[in-house]
Amino acid sequence: MQRKIRVLVGKPGLDGHDRGAKVVAAALRDAGMEVIYTGLHQTPEQIVDAAVQEDVDVVALSVLSGAHMTLFPEVQRLMAGRGIADKLLTGGGIIPPDDMQALLDRGIGRLFGPGSSTVDIVEYIRGWYAERYGADALPPLPPPAPRPEPMVTAAEHAHHRPRPAAKAPARKPAKPARRTAAAAKPARKPAKKAAKKAAKPARRPAKKAAKKSAKKTARKRARR
Numbered sequence: 001m002q003r004k005i006r007v008l009v010g011k012p013g014l015d016g017h018d019r020g021a022k023v024v025a026a027a028l029r030d031a032g033m034e035v036i037y038t039g040l041h042q043t044p045e046q047i048v049d050a051a052v053q054e055d056v057d058v059v060a061l062s063v064l065s066g067a068h069m070t071l072f073p074e075v076q077r078l079m080a081g082r083g084i085a086d087k088l089l090t091g092g093g094i095i096p097p098d099d100m101q102a103l104l105d106r107g108i109g110r111l112f113g114p115g116s117s118t119v120d121i122v123e124y125i126r127g128w129y130a131e132r133y134g135a136d137a138l139p140p141l142p143p144p145a146p147r148p149e150p151m152v153t154a155a156e157h158a159h160h161r162p163r164p165a166a167k168a169p170a171r172k173p174a175k176p177a178r179r180t181a182a183a184a185k186p187a188r189k190p191a192k193k194a195a196k197k198a199a200k201p202a203r204r205p206a207k208k209a210a211k212k213s214a215k216k217t218a219r220k221r222a223r224r
């Protein structure tokens with residue numbers, strides 16, 4: 001028979017970091033699970049008590065205080081004492097990989113660190129449930145929850161809509177661009193012309209220049 005997976009999300013100890021616990025609790029709820037969140041500052045005894053009373057399948061702890069090596073084994077011990085050792089004990093928080101492995105070796109479930117995907121957490125819990133009760137017992141994933149607000153509001157859409165043509169301010173026709181001297185000239189001389197110029201001597205030969213200057217002086221003298 002299919003029924004909702006029941007999860008207790010617990011915040012043991014003096015740790016006040018509750019964002020991760022709330023994010024995970026919301027993701028599990030959106031994935032169709034029945035989630036009970038204990039709230040902050042619970043003792044391991046209070047958490048295990050709640051787990052028994054609520055008849056949960058999973059006890060999921062959030063620990064960001066650094067006390068995970070005490071809190072997870074303590075909750076595990078109390079669960080065994082109350083006859084619910086067969087339930088899954090999992091969780092996450094600020095837990096170094098070596099500690100995750102050490103806790104896994106003690107029979108505690110997979111633990112999730114910062115940046116973990118909530119999709120992976122949902123898959124892990126559903127996978128454990130399917131293994132324990134059979135795939136047929138696994139309820140189907142609900143369709144994604146509708147967003148309470150559209151991603152882009154109607155006002156934002158309106159802001160980007162093109163203005164009606166009549167209301168648009170009349171624009172002066174653009175003047176044709178003036179051709180500057182630089183633009184009129186070709187950027188470079190054709191290669192042939194440039195080669196010819198390079199072949200020419202830079203100045204007039206000295207003989208010709210001397211002849212011209214002599215003529216000029218003669219003309220000046222004649223005028224006097």
Ligand code: B12
Pocket residue numbers: 009014015016017018019020021023024060061062063064065066090091092093094112113114115116117118121
């Ligand atoms: C935001 C923040 C705060 C906020 C808390 C706001 C709140 N209501 O949660 C404020 C400013 C109050 C705060 C205070 C302190 N903080 Co602080 N804080 C952070 C910070 C920057 C981000 C935590 C966060 O919200 N992340 C976003 C959530 C979504 O991610 P998450 O919690 O990690 O959760 C993910 C996983 O860890 C995992 N997960 C978490 N819980 C669970 C539960 C389950 C069931 C599962 C399956 C998975 C899971 O899945 C989540 C999704 O990916 C971290 C640094 C960091 N980068 O992580 C430090 C950090 C956690 N803080 C730290 C410290 C030391 C403190 C203070 C002691 C500082 C001080 N001296 O005052 C105080 C203690 C306050 C208290 N009463 O406990 C240290 C902890 C060190 C450690 N444990 O080794 C950290 C790591 C900073 C650091 N690098 O030193 N903090």
